[in-house]
Amino acid sequence: MLIYVCLSGHGYGHGSRVASVLSCLHALEPTWRLVLSTPLSQDFLSLAMGQVPFELRSCRWDVGVIQADALGADPEATLEALEQLERQLPAQLDDEVDWICAQAEPVLLLSDVAPAAAGLRQRLGAPLIWMGNFGWDVIYRPMGGAFVPWAEHCLQAYRQGTALIACPLNMEMPWGLPSVPVGLTAGRPRCTPEQIRQRLGLSGPRERTILMGFGGMGLSLAHALFGRWPSFQFLVSDPGLAASAPNVTVVPSDWRPLEVMQICSRVITKPGYSTFCEALSQGLGVHLVHREGFAEAPVLEAALQRHGRHRLLSRAQLEAGDWQLDQPLLAPTGQPLTAHGAEEAAAFLQAQGLRANFDV
Known part of the structure; x- marks a missing residue:
């Protein structure tokens, strides 16, 4: 079984989330091949994945929002990057479809949360599971103007998936798909x-x-x-x-x-x-x-x-420097979230992968 992951390069958080889930999936199905298709670096992914083996395909599937700095966005650069990616995607889709078909294995597509993965589903007919706490549709729409068509484009792509692993702390994801809510998708420390x-x-x-x-x-x-x-x-x-x-x-x-x-x-x-x-x-x-x-x-x-x-x-x-470290922490107004989201997401992917394998 080939698990092909279209992993956003927008930030390290997407990579950390996917790594925690794939680590749990590897524990359940150690013979499954994990392929990360992403612009994130080998060094970062190796650190995030630890001892879990993976293969890297250096591909960009989304843009996200280009940041001016750690706390600010650059809308103009984001629009330019979206247009550039749109020109590059057809050739990349051809290459990746050819590569996946050459593996001659059942495949399950996972995307966090790059809408262009819908192109792989169209070409391969493989199940596509989205995983995230938002989609780029709800990020782009409030930015207005030229971003509104991009938001609609993303929404239509998301609606072509098979199912959604809905992470907590989430925004609205109105994609009309079967949704599996999970708890916190944190990894586990590797030292004491x-x-x-x-x-x-x-x-x-x-x-x-x-x-x-x-x-x-x-x-x-x-x-x-x-x-x-x-x-x-x-x-x-x-x-x-x-x-x-x-x-x-x-x-x-x-x-x-x-x-x-x-x-x-x-x-x-x-x-x-x-x-x-x-x-x-x-x-x-x-x-x-x-x-x-x-x-x-x-x-x-x-x-x-x-x-x-x-x-x-x-x-x-x-x-x-007014960091308020001398002040007591404010208590939450609601209940704590469960901490087993990575295991829950992995179990769902395992079930979907076994079904895809059986259907071949």
Whole structure:
């Protein structure tokens, strides 16, 4: 069985989510081939997948939203990238259809959450499972103007799928498909808190250890801001986040943020699905920095207030060092989310794959 995944290159969160699910699927079906078709790098995917074997097809299936920086969008660059991708897709579809057919195996298509995967379903007749907490249709439509036709284009593509694995913290996905809701799709740490503290040379209490990160683009902050919080130790994945400050430690590149979350009490971050999943699954409070220009951001912000301990910050507060680490976390207004979404999604994919194999 060939599991061919059209994986968004919009951000690392899509890759982290897919990796957590495929890791569980590999445990259920270790002989199935996992093929990741994505512009995400081999290094990132190898870190995300760990010991799970996979094959990489370097393809771009969607654009998402081009970011001006970690907290802002670039609509003009996004439109240009959408038009460029549309010109490239026909040749890519030809190449990938030929490659998949040459494998002479039953295939199950999974997309997170690139609408162009519908082209593979049309050509191959294989089942196509979408997985996500939003589609690009609901991201593009509020951007208005030239984005509205793109939103409609995405919506029509999504409606051609077989089923939807609906992740939590989600936006509306009105695609008319059978939907399987799942819990938090977080991975599992690969080392112990003791191993983490020993390697980093840290011995401070968890309540004074803070993770800070803003995704793949990173964000630079002034050295002096960390000096406003001398009794706290900050862990950062991006060396640009004032790594020379005495109370800042750079997370080793062979660790995911999930590893170090085990020794942290809070994370300062932007709205991000996978970061939220991992933080909530590890019991961290989230200091959320407001993000403009991306329709998912207010939905995630509202979901965080329902399901997680939190504090809300403006960008101005972040850049002024007003991080509120001395303030108690606000309690969620609703119930916590279940933490077994990756296993639930994997079980659904297993059932769909077995059915596809049987039908051949």
